[in-house]
Amino acid sequence: MKSYKVLSNRQIGEATFVLRVERPSDTIKAGQCFSVGTRQLGINREYSMYSSSYEPYLEFLIRRVPDGLVSSTLSELRQGDEVEVGGPYGDFCLDSHSIGATHFVFIASGTGVAPFHSFVRTFPELSYHLYYGVRYESDLVDVGDYTSSSITLCVSRASSSPERVTHRLEKESLNPDGVYYLCGNRQMITDVVSLLRRRGIPGGRIYMETFF
């Protein structure tokens, strides 16, 4: 863990924000995560990278959790403040050899969209479809960064046509040859894996990153 400067803190909706910090010099792959905390707290939490792997900064998409000490503290950071960052960790990444030859299906709930945003920004030639589920429309983040034909939005508490991402997937005809990446809360992951299994998608083509 080392200290880095906060470059900006962009508030999105009531509880979500994008924290941009100085980039560590390490080689970083899209989809990896970092431990993030502050010196005062003495504790940290893991967050997936939201920015691309080549940008000169790191971004994290974070939801302020009620009763959550780290997310609340990070939400209050401003430009010039210091933040402790450790990593990168993990291998929730794309196989660079399969880009161009594979169709990827990304399924996200809430801030679980972060690694997919990182993928899409890093690999502009990516063939993908993103199913992006949130509770409220105000929780949707940077929807314009995705090709409009490659994204399906599901708002579970929308004023009109509310829909959970899992329910939407039930109605879709899923690409049997696609490679599926899931990121988000445990319940969504469990439900979607179960659905994919029922649809005959083999376990070897399902990758997941579960939030806790």
Place this chain on the structure above:
Amino acid sequence: MRIAISYPPIENELGQKAMVSQNRNVQFFKKPTYLLPVIHAQAATALVENGHDVRWDDGNAQLKSFDQWFQDLVDWAPDVVVFESTTPVMKFYWRLCDKLKSCLPKSTIVMTGYHSMRQPEETIRNSAVDVVLRSSNIDFVLPRLVRFIEKNLFWRMSCDIEGLTISLGDGEVRSTGNFIQVEPLDDTPLVDRNLIQWKNYAYENGNFLQTPGTYATSVIRDCMFGKCTFCRYNGPDLSFSMMSVQRSLDEYERLIKGYGVREIFDDSGVWYRGKEAREFARGIIERGLHKSDCYFGFNTRFEYLDEDTIKLLGEANFRFVLLGFEAADDETLTRLNKGYQMEHVERCLTWLTKYGLHPHLTIMVGYYWQTQEQLDLTVETVRKLMFRGLARTLQVTICTPLDYTPYHQECTDKGVLLTDDYDDHDMSKVIVKTPIPHDEYYKAIRKIYGISVHPRFLLRQLRFLLTFRRREWQFLFVYGRRALRRVRQHVYNLTQAREQLG
């Protein structure tokens, strides 16, 4: 069906018994400690619930000799026998499976465990094993497999349950594809304590401050961090899952009120943190379980628990907290993906001891890059932490590349692994090329263990003991005796045992 979940007593040439230990790897000890294999116990419970006749067959915990254990198993003639593999005893298991198959040709032998799940064909090729489970979710997969075998005569060809490698005979195998692990832990049964004869595990366990103790049904499957390079709970085939707080609280209440346990340890790789940890502690207090003379313990990481949460855990009667302190130098911590900082280590330990918890450090030495300077820094840091009373007990192990972990892969890629003999992976010696002689790591281990009998540390412990209520002296004496025995065994393994085994 008749199903045996079996753990054979395994002895080495020195009469030491193989005990499943850290990371579910085996170490040999003269005086055993009995760790409940929680996931297999849940699998046994699930099979009973499905109407099967299940034999919980832990030859070690049941104090059987190998011959007695083997004969009893053969006499029982199960339809299915389930073993748990681990690297240092893999060859033993292969021979055992052959011997068992010759006595019980109709029985199906199922191999589970972190070694065979990563190299299933090897086990099928080298033994009479029928199926290898490539999942750590034994409690989910085994009942499905047994159900399928029961209903399908030609199950070897038709079984489509993911994550199995099946022997077709003559060295031919059939794979049912990768298993994707995401199972809701609330759907697997809590351990049936009577089935597994819980008292066999209630006394001889170094993690218990008082007895009878027991392991809770783990609230986290594998690890919520899951990125430490040396650890088994790391890999694309593993993904953590979590049990609900209320369900775990219900089990604690049942264990205390129904079984009279006085210590409950949750051996999840990393226990709850944040709001779940606080909710759990509040739940213990609301149910009055903090006044039941039962201590609670768990594994955690540095920089995971804040002061308020620790305070609450202290109020809820949590005591034993096991923390991995793998090294004190930044390079090692970075290479292991540990990423904690000494400043926060000290702060975390200060909070833990301030609120009456009992930090136990698990230290490792012998990384292939570890210099004398790095080693000395670890020893010196541990000495300071212990002398300042920030940690109460410790254990030191040699970092053994556990097969197919990123650290193991790294050792293989760099050509620093000195042996490919599985027997050498029992954590009794350094098995990688290092920049300094191996003896330096053994010396460091002796120095670290020496801290726990240093007069300055003993004085500190005595002052700590004086803060306790009188009736707790007895358990601390018993615990201290067990801790010293563990120190003696580790030191023996690193000196006389190595010399005798050559």
